[in-house]
Amino acid sequence: MFAEEFLLNIAIGIGDVETVFLLLCAGVPICNCSIEDLTPLEVAHNTKGLPALFPALMRKVYADKLKDEISKIVSNDDTHQKLKNAMGIMVENILQNGHICNWKFDASDKKTQNIEAKKLLCVASSLGLSLTVKLLGLEDVDLHPLPGEENPVYNALCGHHIDTLYALFRDLKFAPYTTAKQENIPRKVKLDFWITENKIFKRKIYDDVNQLLLDVNEKEIESYLNKIEKLKLSNSDEKYFDIKFLYMLSRYGLVYLLHQLLQTDDINLNQVIQPFSGCTMLHISSHYGHLNFTEYLLHHEANPSIKTKGNFTAAHIAGISGQEETMHFLFAYMNYLALDVNESCILKTTAEVMFKQNSETYKSSNFHTMKSKDAIIVRNEVKIEDKAYQILKTKGKFLSIKCKDDLIKAVNKLQANHNSLNKKQADDVVSELKIVINELKGTPFEGNLKGHNQFYEGNELVSNNEVKFILELKNFSAMTKNSNITLLPVKKDSMIYSIEARNNKIFKDGNFINEYIDTFKNLLENYKPSSAKLCLEPPFLIPYKKGVILFWIWCSENTCRQVRSFIEPVIKADWPTKEYLKALPEDKRKICTSDNYIHLHPHDIKGHWTLHAYDFVREIFKTLTKDERTVWVTCKLMTLLIKKEWWTPNNNGRQAANRFGIWAIGVEALPERALRTLFLKELTVSPSSKWGKKYTHERVCSIFRQAVEKDEDGNLKVIKEFKPVTLPETPLHINYSCLLGIIKYLEELPTESGNY
The missing domain is CATH 3.30.460.90 (Beta Polymerase; domain 2)
Known part of the structure; x- marks a missing residue:
């Protein structure tokens, strides 16, 4: 269902012209990734150092593909003609503006746009217009159908459009088995679903068990993997009822495995699967924002009005967690069932108010100024140290850091003005x-x-x-x-x-x-x-x-x-x-x-x-003294800036699968304990006379340099272990390549702003 790597994006990113032409000639799809991932059009326009050939080529490829899809619209029906006209406008938009293109809806308000988009998506699905489906999915509109509404999955199945099914399931996160003709899903698609979800389950369960995020032992893991193997394509006579297994399916959003499970066992989808909180499968999937899993549960009679301890509905949990698309779909389904969407939890707050207030608090506590172009440049970098460097360089400009003194001023300003946990x-x-x-x-x-x-x-x-x-x-x-x-x-x-x-x-x-x-x-x-x-x-x-x-x-x-x-x-x-x-x-x-x-x-x-x-x-x-504290907080700022939760660029309404509608950009930063260890070491090796205000930048650089050494060629590399001052017998693993990007950024800062 999902490619391990999108080869076209990789070939464009490294500037390999021959491979790009070979892939395009071989018919590689230009929509082959989830909506939160970069499109080939975005990669071509936002990769540093690429010749102008690449953006020009991808504009033409996208435009030609859309023109080909336009030619398949022959009906004079109003909706068909609306779609045809909108696609024509999109072609011109792509040729003129490249990746900065948006769908033009007739309506200006969100509610009417949702209705219009659903209709257009159904037409595109019935005709097998896969790229059009993907482009509609990139817009900030709600596309998932309620019972009784026309279903694009059904339309794609009726037309035997396998590529379009992939776009709906993979790119737009539609759920299978929510419509008539669900038994007609091609065997190849079912097999791809199983392969993908089996890989996700194996990867995530071992990661979670190693972190103790799941209370599961090795014997249970083996049992679950055997169950999954039997759920591949055919039904089994075995019974699988186990709330731990149901919790994991909900946590990971494994909708195909759940469907196969329901064919073999009579499972109550409204049962509590987490006794200490009172959460059902719907609550857990809403917390993690698995829209397709939530959609499947609702279409199979999961009850959205069930409350956890504290009177939280699934909509409350989606709202608290910043899963806006999931929350809106739950609202729509509750309205369809004539349920009250304005119920309050134990804190006397509705789901929508909780989402809005939490969103505002979250956004006011973080930087939201990275432009889409800068964000894509960061995502296109291959090496972690290069990503870290680009993030710091971009954010440094926003913080007006043009020289070493500006860095200290920015730290002091942040300390004075931050919106903290009071x-x-x-x-x-x-x-x-x-x-x-x-x-x-x-x-x-x-x-x-x-x-x-x-x-x-x-x-x-x-x-x-x-x-x-x-x-x-x-x-x-x-x-x-x-x-x-x-x-x-x-x-x-x-x-x-x-x-x-x-x-x-x-x-x-x-x-x-x-x-x-x-x-x-x-x-x-x-x-x-x-x-x-x-x-x-x-x-x-x-x-x-x-x-x-x-x-x-x-x-x-x-x-x-x-x-x-x-x-x-x-x-x-x-x-x-x-x-x-x-x-x-x-x-x-x-x-x-x-x-x-x-x-x-x-x-x-x-x-x-x-x-x-x-x-x-x-x-x-x-x-810590005032000067020592300034050094420590500056080190902390460097690691905070490159963390994912700090990077929330505005993407002009593009859908995003992350919390609060953000599109997170960042790298794995040095853990705070490791940073403290480097700082304490600096206290032991640098005399107090070298901790004054004029030495702040020097001390910060020295702290990070403790974690690197030169290789045989004279290039910096990160050391794998570091002995703490307090307990040198318990070395810390600090093999974080982001350190190289931090050091490069700090050492490039000039003494005076005029040299930057």
């Missing part, structure tokens, strides 16, 4: 969380809650909707004076341990973190919020390999904000040694000597633990 909201989350934590009394996980991220240190740079905690367990200790657990090094001279506890099997076979997650799930089944402004947001909880993440939604009169709280269990332990901390400045060493213990925290899903100086690091960053 103290009231954070305090509400902490108060509510303490109520949840209080319920852990009498369990192995009773403990004290401590905050440890930048919000608590006073170093917040921009909006930060995350509050991180450690849960210091009372029932276990690895300190010599009162130890009740035994640490067993996994390897000789290693600070990665397995744990044995006397008269307690909780640490056996790596069960600790699973027990921890299950305990939280059980607590949440009976949780009731005490605040009128704050409650848990479905799906409430997601586990990860170091603990749990709780999702909160905070609402006031004009504000709606999502907040995530990370809660990681830790155990007190002795410092292995403090000798290496003597390299720190004297004021920092005093912090260390006041702490008589550090913490063990979960290291991996195998049940191993390692040491981390949470309290020590938090106190150091709370007591």
Whole structure:
């Protein structure tokens, strides 16, 4: 169903003329990717260094293909003629403006445009006009039909237009099996559906299990993969009922596998599949924005009015999560069923109001100024370091960074003006969380809650909707004076341990973190919020390999904000040694000597633990001098700017499958813990006289350069491991090539703005 790589885009991107002509002559489709991906027309116009031949060629290819499709419209019916005229305008638009082309609708309001677009799409599908179908799908209109409306999938099936079916299923995210003639879906299309969804399932389940995002063991995975194999094309007599399996299908949006499953088992699509939150399959698919999966469920009698704990409908969840297209389709379906779309959740807020307020909060907290052209240039870069460099260069211009001093001015301005998670909201989350934590009394996980991220240190740079905690367990200790657990090094001279506890099997076979997650799930089944402004947001909880993440939604009169709280269990332990901390400045060493213990925290899903100086690091960053803080925040800005959630270019109404209608551009950035490690190292190697205002840029460059070295040819490469100042025996993996792009950008900044 989906190509692993779109070969035409790759050939255009590298400027390979011969391959482009060969692919076009071989009949490669020019619509062969999802609507959020780049089209060949966009790649040709926005790849640096390409000869003018490529954009000119792709304009002609698109125009010729549309002209060929226009020739297939012979009916004088009004709708056919409207489509023909609109396609003719699009041809001229493409020839004149290239990728900056939009469909011209007769109507100006969104509701009438939706009706018009649906009609045109049905005509295009009945005639097999695949490129036209794709171009309609790129517009910001709602195309998915309700029961009783003409269905483009049905039209494509009647006309035996396989290419158009692919465009509808793959590009426009239409659901199969929602119309009459569904049994006529060609065997090839079914097989491609199965191959694609099987690959998605295998890739994602192993990724999620490795991160502990799913509570599934290897035996269960093998069982699920066997089920999927039997669901390939033919029906099986086996019964597959398993709410974990149904949750994964909903989480990954595997609509074909669900359909095959329904042919073999009598499954109630309205059953709760996540007991602690009360979520059904419809709630989960709405949270992740799987429009085709949501469409399939609704057409097969899933009930959109069912509420989770907290009275959240699927529309509420889609709205909170920023899945606008899914929310609109749920609204349309609820109106079709004569259901109330204005029902309020426990926070007395409707789905639409929640979406609008959360969207405004989200957008006001991030940069939204990257132009479409700049965004496409970034996406076309092959190497991560080149993407990072282009992002910083583009965003630097918006922030008026023309020289080294401008960089510091931009940081100071952001610190002064950012729209942050304010103290009231954070305090509400902490108060509510303490109520949840209080319920852990009498369990192995009773403990004290401590905050440890930048919000608590006073170093917040921009909006930060995350509050991180450690849960210091009372029932276990690895300190010599009162130890009740035994640490067993996994390897000789290693600070990665397995744990044995006397008269307690909780640490056996790596069960600790699973027990921890299950305990939280059980607590949440009976949780009731005490605040009128704050409650848990479905799906409430997601586990990860170091603990749990709780999702909160905070609402006031004009504000709606999502907040995530990370809660990681830790155990007190002795410092292995403090000798290496003597390299720190004297004021920092005093912090260390006041702490008589550090913490063990979960290291991996195998049940191993390692040491981390949470309290020590938090106190150091709370007591940074003004100049030290400026250096740290500047480093933080560099990594924040290249993250995906910071890149939200306006694409002139183009559909986007990401949250809040954005089209995210970014790369994987250096994790905050690794960045802190580099910063602490700099404190030990650079004297205090080199931390003044005039040395800020030099210190920032030096911090990032600690993570790179020169190869045999004299080029910079990223080192794979780095030894922390606090615990050099537990090296960090920092093999992030984005660092090369950051260093290049910083070192190219001139001393004075006139040289930039």
